[in-house]
Amino acid sequence: MRAKYLQIAADLTNKIRHEQYVAGDFLPSEPALSELYNVSRETIRKSLNELLDAGLIQKIKGKGSVVINAARIAFPISNIESFDELNKQKQMHATTKILELKDTQVPLTIIKHLSLTETAATYVSRLRLINDEPIVVDEDYILKKYVPKISAKQAQSSLYQYFEDDLGLEIDYATKTITVEPASQNVMKQLQLTDTNLVVVVRSLTYLKDTSFFQYTISQHRPDKFKFVDFAHRKAQNGGLIL
Amino acid sequence: MRAKYLQIAADLTNKIRHEQYVAGDFLPSEPALSELYNVSRETIRKSLNELLDAGLIQKIKGKGSVVINAARIAFPISNIESFDELNKQKQMHATTKILELKDTQVPLTIIKHLSLTETAATYVSRLRLINDEPIVVDEDYILKKYVPKISAKQAQSSLYQYFEDDLGLEIDYATKTITVEPASQNVMKQLQLTDTNLVVVVRSLTYLKDTSFFQYTISQHRPDKFKFVDFAHRKAQNGGLIL
DNA sequence: TTATAGTTCTTGTATAGACAAGTGTCAACA
């Protein structure tokens, strides 16, 4: 049984997504919601905090909780088709091509940086295509300590689903950096880059619920197919653009 | 007087930053902290949630709150100097050159997208340099409704400081998209780009505490000087990479 | 007409208490 406040948050989220509450509307007041769902006000407040974090509402002291236009978040960008937009097209056809799969060690810079003691890892390199267009080259280092063996079949489908559903690993948080760098000849060939040699590089360190390091990923994106969307409250000092 | 839970959060944050608690350590248990600070356990829990959101700790049910290595977050990247790293160098010398400052309208795509009724805005275009190297071209559209007049002097220093400290505007949240796009001839010239015509474009829509739209910014970065760092919990569906 | 003050909404903060559920220890038992 999920917690009450999460159920209520899910319910309110649905009502916003299905436009029972639309942008600019005020949600019922906390005491009103409290009576509606038959829970205490603190429980309602926990639910509303979930919506706040998700960027669905904005709370204004003395007034109430306003629904924010979700459509505002991903606003249109001049003549650029994002991966997500491609994804939503019906004729989309996503495929994965395994470039390499081997046993190795986590790269030295990461070992040093995290002071790792267990360094044995599985390396997977994969090319992702949409409608036969190459979009991303993903390189993963997955610690053998947590995932002893990865088959080609598993690498072909979703690794995360395998980790979470089959192995019961609880992935909890990740740190990412996004930069733009020159690509290697090989990656340029894989991504069929001709006009430029630059790719968008997303490096991720992924951790489990018990804070142990688990996976290092390097994603190299075609620059013309890359789009990153971020929603951030002012106070949050993380997730920040370094400028 | 700031809220207790924020003071306690600030205190714990300091203790982590000053390494009184280091990575891997468990914080005192919630009842222990509750006694230490002479507040209720719920108040302590609010404080710990702040640290959790900031990515400073990880809570493990049945065990406790573990300190996460903050240094892990911004990990080193091959031969790339970020703006932030440059910033921290002592010999850094940041300057701003105003390219244009005029009254105009918010771009049509934004007006349509947000269904704006008030569209009068001040337009500011600025070139940012570090050690005389051009780094970013910033273009801002700021609604006249909230900021009637912007002088060249104000545009020269921090606009945000002017908005928040002098005008008392409360900036609350923003949505950003990051893409890579070809630059105009003019921007290429300003950024002194020769090897490539690509720039990293960060578009931001900024909102006030009362959810009213306030500012639209287009930042065009030299690709070799751009770096974005992100920390995200798994459950959070926002701040996500679209892929 | 224009302020002012009060009233009644709203959300924000803080407390004390209760029980559920995950984790680890250790003693008793087979």
Add this chain to the structure above:
DNA sequence: TGTTGACACTTGTCTATACAAGAACTATAA
């Protein structure tokens, strides 16, 4: 020896209550 079960810790959820503080409206007074 090895397993089980009780126990004592931890964090997670939920309640009921109280007061503070911001916002909006209204009636009153100047």
